Amino acid sequence: MDDAYDPTAYGTEIADEYDELYDDMFETDTAVACLTELAAGGPVLELGIGTGRLALPLARTGLEVHGVEASEEMVALLRAKPGGADMPVVVGDFAEVSVPGTFSLVILAVNTIYALPDQDAQVRCFANAASHLAPGGRFVLDAWVPDVVQFRDGPSVRPRSISDKRVALVLAEHDPVRQRINTTQVHLRNTGVRLHPVNHRYAWPSELDLMARLAGLRLQDRWGWWDKTPFVATSNMHVSVYG
Numbered sequence: 001m002d003d004a005y006d007p008t009a010y011g012t013e014i015a016d017e018y019d020e021l022y023d024d025m026f027e028t029d030t031a032v033a034c035l036t037e038l039a040a041g042g043p044v045l046e047l048g049i050g051t052g053r054l055a056l057p058l059a060r061t062g063l064e065v066h067g068v069e070a071s072e073e074m075v076a077l078l079r080a081k082p083g084g085a086d087m088p089v090v091v092g093d094f095a096e097v098s099v100p101g102t103f104s105l106v107i108l109a110v111n112t113i114y115a116l117p118d119q120d121a122q123v124r125c126f127a128n129a130a131s132h133l134a135p136g137g138r139f140v141l142d143a144w145v146p147d148v149v150q151f152r153d154g155p156s157v158r159p160r161s162i163s164d165k166r167v168a169l170v171l172a173e174h175d176p177v178r179q180r181i182n183t184t185q186v187h188l189r190n191t192g193v194r195l196h197p198v199n200h201r202y203a204w205p206s207e208l209d210l211m212a213r214l215a216g217l218r219l220q221d222r223w224g225w226w227d228k229t230p231f232v233a234t235s236n237m238h239v240s241v242y243g
């Protein structure tokens with residue numbers, strides 16, 4: 001497993017295919033409805049704003065939306081979309097950079113807390129998010145719940161999606177000491193093969209809650225998904241709201 005952490009790597013590598021791969025996968029409308037309610041009319045900061053999948057529809061509801069993004073390639077795609085040209089975006093690492101102003105809602109979506117390479121960086125990210133909250137503001141993230149049973153016999157291979165145009169497989173190896181799962185998504189098409197590396201340092205919800213406490217935040221709500229499905233023993237995702 002490669003130790004060097006480059007916050008631009010994921011976005012830069014996947015930018016040209018991101019919207020095609022993920023537009024339909026994440027129930028964007030459901031997330032936007034929940035986020036709009038959480039913002040309660042106040043300004044929003046999205047960490048890892050990407051191509052604006054959430055930020056642009058949030059801005060269309062009338063909210064003021066700002067972003068942080070490491071990858072210039074992702075920002076370029078956001079800029080090219082209607083409403084994206086003028087959206088304030090700071091290019092940098094969301095565990096470290098400061099953005100002018102304070103916000104009613106800070107968002108970190110699509111498991112992206114796990115993109116940070118270790119516990120220290122994730123703790124810094126919580127502190128950075130907390131430092132950008134206006135009084136009464138909230139920090140919301142969504143992430144998968146770790147399930148390492150699939151690695152009992154070593155690296156795992158799983159089909160992710162199958163269609164007549166593309167088959168996507170996920171190959172992953174697990175380092176339980178560092179709580180890291182290094183993944184390569186393999187996309188097979190008639191036109192060729194494309195590999196997308198996605199490396200995660202995972203944490204159980206309880207560890208994230210402690211990171212929040214270190215940042216002076218407390219868990220306010222935890223759902224199983226953006227539709228506010230209750231979080232239960234079988235939930236494989238969580239949406240966690242800290243304030």
Ligand SMILES: C[S@@+](CC[C@H](N)C(=O)[O-])C[C@H]1O[C@@H](n2cnc3c(N)ncnc32)[C@H](O)[C@@H]1O
Nearest residue numbers: 007011048049050053069070071093094110115
């Ligand atoms: C899975 S994408 C999510 C994009 C967008 N939030 C969405 O919901 O579609 C994660 C984004 O976070 C960015 N990113 C990852 N690590 C980062 C870091 N340390 N600092 C800033 N941006 C980062 C990536 O470049 C990518 O655009």
